[in-house]
Structures are given as structure tokens and as C-alpha cells.
Amino acid sequence: MQASIPERATEAAKSHAYGCPLCNCGADSEDDIYCHLLVSHRKSAVVGALLERVGNE
Numbered sequence: 351m352q353a354s355i356p357e358r359a360t361e362a363a364k365s366h367a368y369g370c371p372l373c374n375c376g377a378d379s380e381d382d383i384y385c386h387l388l389v390s391h392r393k394s395a396v397v398g399a400l401l402e403r404v405g406n407e
């Protein structure tokens with residue numbers, strides 16, 4: 351199953367008010383980043399980054 355990647359959250363976004371914590375992508379709204387994380391990153395990568403971040407703080 352191929353999920354479509356929202357064009358809104360890309361490195362070419364007009365505004366990087368909200369940045370993806372896992373890559374250099376940015377978007378204009380938190381919802382766009384939310385969708386980007388769901389579609390563009392594996393769940394394991396998101397969880398791994400989350401645990402690593404918690405461990406560092």
C-alpha cells in the first residue's frame with residue numbers, strides 16, 4: 351500500500367514555522383507536520399527518536 355505524501359510538508363515549504371524533528375522538512379502548521387510524520391517516517395523511527403530524546407533530557 352503506497353501512501354501519498356502531502357506536498358504541504360516538504361523542504362520547499364514557504365514557512366518552516368513547524369519543523370519535523372526527524373528531518374529538515376518544515377510546514378506551515380502543526381497538522382502538516384503531524385501528517386508528515388505519519389506518512390514519511392516509519393513508526394519505529396519516530397519511537398526511536400522519541401526515546402533517544404527522552405534519554406538525553
Ligand SMILES: [Zn+2]
Pocket residue numbers: 370371372373374375386387390391
Ligand atoms: Zn520528517
